[in-house]
Amino acid sequence: MDDSVLVQVQNLKMYFQTEGSFSFSKKYIKAVDDVSFNLFKGETFGLVGESGCGKSTLGRTVLGLYKPNAGKVIFEGENIFSLKNKRMKEMRKKMQLIFQDPSASLNPRKTIADILNEPFHIHQVGTKTERKAKIKDLMDRVGLSEYHLSRYPHEMSGGQKQRVGIARALALNPKLIICDEPVSALDVSIQAQVINLLEDLQKEYDLTYLFISHNLSVVHHICNRVGVMYLGKLVETGNHEDIYRNTLHPYAKALISAIPHTDPDNPKDRILLKGDVPSPANPPSGCRFHTRCPERTDLCSQAEPQLKEVFPGHFAACHLC
Amino acid sequence: MLLRIMKNNLLFSIGIIVCALWILIAIVTVLVPSITPYSYLAQDLANRFQAPSSAHWFGTDSIGRDVFSRVLVGSRISLIAGLITIALASLMGMIYGGIAGYIGGLTDEIMMRISEMVMAFPGIILAMTIAAALGPSLHNTLLAMVIIWWPNYARVMRSMVIANKENEYVEAAKSLGASHFRIFFNEIMPNSLGPVLVLATLDFGNAILLFSGLSFLGLGSPPPTPEWGAMVADGVLNFNYWWIGTFPGLAILTMSVGTNFIGDSLRDFLDPRLRKEI
Numbered sequence: 035m036d037d038s039v040l041v042q043v044q045n046l047k048m049y050f051q052t053e054g055s056f057s058f059s060k061k062y063i064k065a066v067d068d069v070s071f072n073l074f075k076g077e078t079f080g081l082v083g084e085s086g087c088g089k090s091t092l093g094r095t096v097l098g099l100y101k102p103n104a105g106k107v108i109f110e111g112e113n114i115f116s117l118k119n120k121r122m123k124e125m126r127k128k129m130q131l132i133f134q135d136p137s138a139s140l141n142p143r144k145t146i147a148d149i150l151n152e153p154f155h156i157h158q159v160g161t162k163t164e165r166k167a168k169i170k171d172l173m174d175r176v177g178l179s180e181y182h183l184s185r186y187p188h189e190m191s192g193g194q195k196q197r198v199g200i201a202r203a204l205a206l207n208p209k210l211i212i213c214d215e216p217v218s219a220l221d222v223s224i225q226a227q228v229i230n231l232l233e234d235l236q237k238e239y240d241l242t243y244l245f246i247s248h249n250l251s252v253v254h255h256i257c258n259r260v261g262v263m264y265l266g267k268l269v270e271t272g273n274h275e276d277i278y279r280n281t282l283h284p285y286a287k288a289l290i291s292a293i294p295h296t297d298p299d300n301p302k303d304r305i306l307l308k309g310d311v312p313s314p315a316n317p318p319s320g321c322r323f324h325t326r327c328p329e330r331t332d333l334c335s336q337a338e339p340q341l342k343e344v345f346p347g348h349f350a351a352c353h354l355c
Numbered sequence: 356m357l358l359r360i361m362k363n364n365l366l367f368s369i370g371i372i373v374c375a376l377w378i379l380i381a382i383v384t385v386l387v388p389s390i391t392p393y394s395y396l397a398q399d400l401a402n403r404f405q406a407p408s409s410a411h412w413f414g415t416d417s418i419g420r421d422v423f424s425r426v427l428v429g430s431r432i433s434l435i436a437g438l439i440t441i442a443l444a445s446l447m448g449m450i451y452g453g454i455a456g457y458i459g460g461l462t463d464e465i466m467m468r469i470s471e472m473v474m475a476f477p478g479i480i481l482a483m484t485i486a487a488a489l490g491p492s493l494h495n496t497l498l499a500m501v502i503i504w505w506p507n508y509a510r511v512m513r514s515m516v517i518a519n520k521e522n523e524y525v526e527a528a529k530s531l532g533a534s535h536f537r538i539f540f541n542e543i544m545p546n547s548l549g550p551v552l553v554l555a556t557l558d559f560g561n562a563i564l565l566f567s568g569l570s571f572l573g574l575g576s577p578p579p580t581p582e583w584g585a586m587v588a589d590g591v592l593n594f595n596y597w598w599i600g601t602f603p604g605l606a607i608l609t610m611s612v613g614t615n616f617i618g619d620s621l622r623d624f625l626d627p628r629l630r631k632e633i
Contacts, residue, residue: 126532130530133523140527141524
């Protein structure tokens with residue numbers, strides 16, 4: 035295996051059952067359907083796509099928070115789904131999650147000190163004084179002061195809460211952090227601060243980010259590589275220059291064209307997609323995008339396109355490429 | 356600590372004082388039975404149906420017993436009935452509902468259908484059946500009350516756990532590697548207790564009333580024992596003499612209002628978002 039690969043995601047499928055426990059006809063929402071990609075050490079991989087396309091589910095499944103229906107997540111050579119509980123707990127230290135809604139991700143009944151002590155307590159790391167020093171250091175790192183420690187989450191602003199969430203994720207020195215829309219709940223000036231903080235921390239601790247977002251400008255700014263998802267499938271991946279400059283997949287093209295531009299005299303043509311996103315419980319045959327694709331052919335509704343390397347390092351799942 | 360909270364919260368202070376007073380009365384009448392002006396059993400048929408006066412503050416009942424003495428002595432049995440029933444029922448319901456809600460799926464369905472079977476019976480009839488089958492005694496009546504009461508708490512607890520377990524801070528704890536035990540008791544439980552606590556304090560008065568109902572039917576404490584509910588029932592039978600039922604009724608009222616005040620303030624205090632500056 036290539037040394038520079040931190041995580042390999044192979045044919046991951048995550049379906050959610052929709053009918054009740056007593057029902058005979060089981061239906062599944064195919065939130066993530068046969069997704070494969072690699073995460074390289076030290077990179078920021080952006081995952082974009084519209085709401086409900088399975089980005090967050092993919093992120094959480096990579097962390098092992100959901101048990102997938104099929105597929106592997108190989109973290110440093112080990113498939114995390116075949117690990118015993120004890121090994122899995124060790125593995126948890128290496129990967130962490132930053133949440134979209136900073137208010138919901140902090141227990142309202144705990145002080146910030148309690149919240150930040152939690153990771154150390156769970157893994158029995160350090161003595162009381164060591165933990166205190168470590169927590170102080172973490173607070174410093176994310177730009178909060180010591181007096182914030184005795185506060186409750188509801189006494190802090192959104193940006194401060196998100197910093198606490200970041201500090202908690204950093205506590206156990208992880209290698210991979212999954213950022214699940216970490217800035218979309220913050221206002222714009224705070225967004226910039228948090229993104230800069232994430233970038234600084236990445237350099238300092240040699241972190242790998244899986245950055246989930248629907249804000250393409252943010253992804254453009256922070257990510258080295260980008261993956262575009264549609265209805266549970268990865269339709270295009272590549273370096274961020276490739277994705278933004280030389281878009282291959284028609285869905286990705288439509289998405290990129292939706293980025294607001296700052297130059298009013300030179301408006302780009304926006305590709306407007308018709309129709310709604312089909313239900314992930316009953317995805318269309320062939321290419322999942324064919325119902326809305328402006329460039330579809332007869333083949334598209336029959337055969338499902340596989341992700342293939344069109345240019346070196348630039349993959350797309352489209353019959354036309 | 357307690358005094359500091361009381362200073363800032365009038366309702367809580369009233370609740371605490373009222374309840375403390377009743378607990379004090381219950382303890383003192385047990386330790387020093389002679390403190391009541393009359394014996395609670397002493398009959399004085401010549402002076403029956405006396406209106407409240409300086410000799411009998413709350414009047415006398417149909418066989419001339421002093422209502423004031425009986426209300427004081429009756430506090431012990433009502434306190435025990437209320438406290439034990441509510442404590443055991445809420446504990447049982449919280450564990451049961453908590454497990455059902457946390458595990459979810461088929462386990463949840465089966466557990467909740469079982470609790471609904473209990474709820475499907477009219478409470479007082481089920482309690483009568485249980486108490487009659489086990490033999491009428493204080494213990495068995497309390498047991499019967501716990502059995503008919505716990506599903507209420509199980510349902511509230513279950514719905515709170517289901518709502519809270521989807522929270523992102525639970526997911527955060529999971530991704531940190533917390534055990535199920537820790538997630539349940541550390542993250543979900545503290546955020547689910549509020550409504551259960553409020554329900555418990557609201558139910559305190561109901562428990563006293565149900566117990567009195569059962570006593571009235573001969574299943575709780577046997578007749579000569581002073582018990583507020585039974586005394587109210589006695590007052591209903593002698594409706595023209597208002598004092599027989601009114602004073603024990605007021606005792607029940609103060610007790611349940613007191614516990615309600617405490618419960619309300621307790622909920623506010625336990626939730627940091629509602630906590631007042633102290």
